[in-house]
Amino acid sequence: MKILIDINHPAxxxxxxxxxxIMTEKxxxxxxxxxxxxxxxxxxxxxxxxxxxxxKGKEGKIGKFVYLVYADLKLLTIALRFKPDVFLNxxxxxxxxVAKLLGKTSLVFxxxxxxxxxxxxTVPFATKIFTPSCYRIDLGEKQVRFNSFMELSYLHPNYYxxxxxxxxxxxxxxxxxxxxxxxxxxxxxxxxGHAGISLENKTKAVLEMSKLVKVFISSEKxxxxxxxxxxxxxxxxxxxxxxxxxxxxxxxxxxMTSEAAVLGTPAIFLNDNxxxxxxxxxxxxxxxxxxxxxxxxxxxxxEKAIELLQKPHLDLEFKSKREKLLSDKLDTxxxxxxxxxNLDLVKKALSN
Numbered sequence: 191m192k193i194l195i196d197i198n199h200p201a202x203x204x205x206x207x208x209x210x211x212i213m214t215e216k217x218x219x220x221x222x223x224x225x226x227x228x229x230x231x232x233x234x235x236x237x238x239x240x241x242x243x244x245x246k247g248k249e250g251k252i253g254k255f256v257y258l259v260y261a262d263l264k265l266l267t268i269a270l271r272f273k274p275d276v277f278l279n280x281x282x283x284x285x286x287x288v289a290k291l292l293g294k295t296s297l298v299f300x301x302x303x304x305x306x307x308x309x310x311x312t313v314p315f316a317t318k319i320f321t322p323s324c325y326r327i328d329l330g331e332k333q334v335r336f337n338s339f340m341e342l343s344y345l346h347p348n349y350y351x352x353x354x355x356x357x358x359x360x361x362x363x364x365x366x367x368x369x370x371x372x373x374x375x376x377x378x379x380x381x382x383g384h385a386g387i388s389l390e391n392k393t394k395a396v397l398e399m400s401k402l403v404k405v406f407i408s409s410e411k412x413x414x415x416x417x418x419x420x421x422x423x424x425x426x427x428x429x430x431x432x433x434x435x436x437x438x439x440x441x442x443x444x445x446m447t448s449e450a451a452v453l454g455t456p457a458i459f460l461n462d463n464x465x466x467x468x469x470x471x472x473x474x475x476x477x478x479x480x481x482x483x484x485x486x487x488x489x490x491x492x493e494k495a496i497e498l499l500q501k502p503h504l505d506l507e508f509k510s511k512r513e514k515l516l517s518d519k520l521d522t523x524x525x526x527x528x529x530x531x532n533l534d535l536v537k538k539a540l541s542n
Contacts, residue, residue: 191218191219191275191276191530192218192219192220192221192272192273192274192275192276193213193218193219193220193221193274193275193276193277193278193530194220194221194222194223194268194269194272194274194276194277194278194285195209195210195220195221195222195223195278195279196222196223196224196244196265196277196278196279196282196284196285197222197223197224197225197230197234197241197279198224198225198227198279198280198282198284199225199227199228199230199280200228200229200230200233201280201340201445202230202279202280203224203230203233203234203237203239204233204341204343204344205280205299205340205343205344205522206222206278206280206343206526207237207239207344208343208344208349208523209278209343209523209526209527210222210239212523212527213527213530221242221268221272221274222234222239222240222241222242223241223242223244223265223268224241224242224243224244225244225245225246225261226243226244226245226246227246228410229426231243232426233426233427236426236427237427242268244261244264244265244268245257245260245261245264258283258284258311261284262284262287262288265284265285265288266288266291266292269288269289269292269294270292274294275294275295276294276295276296276297276530276533277289277294277295277296277297278297278298278526278530279297279298279299280298280299280300280340281298281299281300281302281305281308281309281312281319282308282312283308283311283312283315285298286298286312286315286316287311287312287315289315289316289317290315295317295533296315296316296317296318297316297317297318297320297529297530298312298313298316298318298319298320299319299320299321299340299526300319300320300321300325301321301322301325301339301340301448301465301466301467302444302465303325303326303327303463303465303466304463304465309329313329313330313332316332317332318332318333318334318529319332319333319334320333320334320335320336320525320526320529321333321334321335321336322335322336322337322338322339322340322466322467322470323335323336323337323338324466324467324469324470325466326466326469334529336520336522336525337518337519337520338519338520338521338522338525339448339451339452339467339471339519339522340445340448340467340522341445341448341449341451341452341522342452342519342520342521342522343521343522343523343526344430344523345430345449345452345453346452346516346521346522346523347516348521348523348524349523350430352430352431352434352435352453353428353431354431354435355431356424356428356431356432356434356435357435359424359425359428360404360406360422360424360432362404366404367402367403367404367437367499368403368404368405368406368435368436368437369399369403369404369405369406369436369437369438369439369440369495369499370406370407370408370422370432370433370436370438370439370440370441370446370450371392371395371396371399371405371406371407371408371420371439371440371441372407372408372409372439372440372441372442372443372446373386373387373392373407373408373409373410373411373413373441373442374386374409374410374411374441374442374443375410375411385483386442386460386483387442387460387483387488388485388488389414391485391488391489391492392417393414393416393417394492395440395491395492395495396417396420398492398495398496399440399495399496399499400420402496402499402500403437403499405420406420406421406422406432407420407421407422408421408422408429408441408446409421430449430453433446433449433450433453433455434453434454434455436450436455437455437456437499437504437505438450438455438456438457438458438495438498438499438504439455439456439457439458440457440458440491440495441458441459441460442459442460442461443459444459444461444465444467444468447459447468447471447478448467448468448471448478450477450478451468451471451475451477451478451512451515452512452515452516453512454477454508454509454510454511454512454513455477455508456477456478456479456498456504456508457471457477457478457479458478458479458481458491458494458495458498459478459479459480459481460481460482460483460487460488460491461480461482461483462482462483462484464480464482468480471515474515475511475514475515476511477508477511477512477515479491479494481494
């Protein structure tokens with residue numbers, strides 16, 4: 191079977207990299223097409239996944255519309271040469287639109303309820319939309335819910351084993367406590383209208399936590415001079431080891447919050463929209479603390495961070511919560527493979 195995977199964000203590389211490896215070993219032909227927005231290409235190169243570049247993308251509403259037309263045409267040209275049976279991607283419109291035009295199957299994964307524009311531009315053209323069972327909106331008859339999180343496609347114990355040499359890479363002593371802070375750019379289509387944590391509270395959070403533990407900042411935007419000494423400097427693919435051994439994640443990224451949760455690391459997440467999966471990770475497993483972006487909640491989030499860092503045996507408590515989560519949830523990569531191999535079209539292709 192021929193499968194075209196389209197990558198639109200660094201996280202998507204992680205979502206599909208194990209699927210790519212296993213399905214390729216099974217004899218399927220897989221072509222990866224990737225945007226070059228942030229570090230997608232660097233990650234693909236690290237994991238030895240060949241890819242075709244479909245450009246960097248544009249900012250702003252008009253720019254994003256122009257890029258939509260460009261990306262559709264680029265993907266159409268690629269698809270006409272490769273002739274895929276199935277298009278596979280995480281929620282963004284280009285593959286589904288091209289698949290519809292070519293009369294092919296489009297399988298889309300999503301955990302982002304707040305991405306309203308992407309839903310409007312993707313769902314009408316997709317064959318199936320796969321979402322975690324905790325997804326807060328109903329996408330109709332095309333929706334298939336699965337009992338897991340996207341992050342368990344690569345952080346499930348079947349694929350991920352933490353490496354403690356991250357302490358040396360971070361330049362700290364083995365077992366030394368530290369916090370990862372994550373700031374995002376708020377430049378995505380679903381981020382219009384968001385401001386995130388104020389610069390004043392970013393600085394306050396970092397300086398207050400640094401009185402108790404080492405602080406490392408991962409940021410999509412350039413940091414102000416006062417915070418640059420805290421910037422994390424590790425190989426891109428080692429962030430999950432840094433998260434696993436961290437005492438806490440504090441920040442604005444839903445994906446990284448869920449990564450921390452499934453690794454058993456306490457996570458404080460600030461976002462006005464909220465997400466079904468971070469809600470479940472808070473209410474069902476006690477691994478996440480959700481806050482809005484309001485000034486009051488920003489203060490409350492900082493207070494919670496200080497409270498948790500002063501709590502004894504925090505790491506042991508949260509690693510135990512992780513075990514409960516893992517016992518409840520599916521291996522997402524395994525689910526992906528079964529979903530594709532159970533399609534009528536796939537069965538037909540495999541029999542030829």
